[in-house]
Amino acid sequence: MKEQELLLKEIALMLERQDMLSQLTENQCLDEYGYSETHCIDFIGRLELPNVTKVAEQMRMTRGAISKMTKKLLAKGLIEKYTLETNKKEIYFRLTEQGKVLFDEHAKRHQLWEKRDMEFLARYPKEKIDTVYEFMQEFNDYLEAQIESLAE
Secondary structure (H helix, E strand, O other): OOHHHHHHHHHHHHHHHHHHHHHHHOOHHHOOOOHHHHHHHHHHHHOOOOOHHHHHHHHOOOHHHHHHHHHHHHHOOOEEEEEEOOEEEEEEEEEOHHHHHHHHHHHHHHHHHHHHHHHHHOOOOHHHHHHHHHHHHHHHHHHHHHHHHHHO
């Protein structure tokens, strides 16, 4: 097998194991929400005056996709719409109490994940980390280009 095939298999295996770890460490309250929904809630919870455009930019998704997702989150009671007194036209979002529970749970899980994996990465010298980082940046740029070409 070529080195490239071996590398792709290792990347796939890593993604599968990350997913398995997430499922094993997740609180039940996140089970029914997808990756994108959870991250949409995260951005709405962290952004100042979050609207469709800001969330779409942060998530690197289309405004149409975010609009559909926010409609689902509104229907599930996780977010609510509001406008400012000074601008009744622009619609913003904020988390409901139920949305805040998910936001907090996601933040806790993210901190645990980061702590766990930082301990592993600490074993390696800076030079190796830099090489892997450069590879991952280039691979993610390649994947982003593939997504953009398919979205056209």
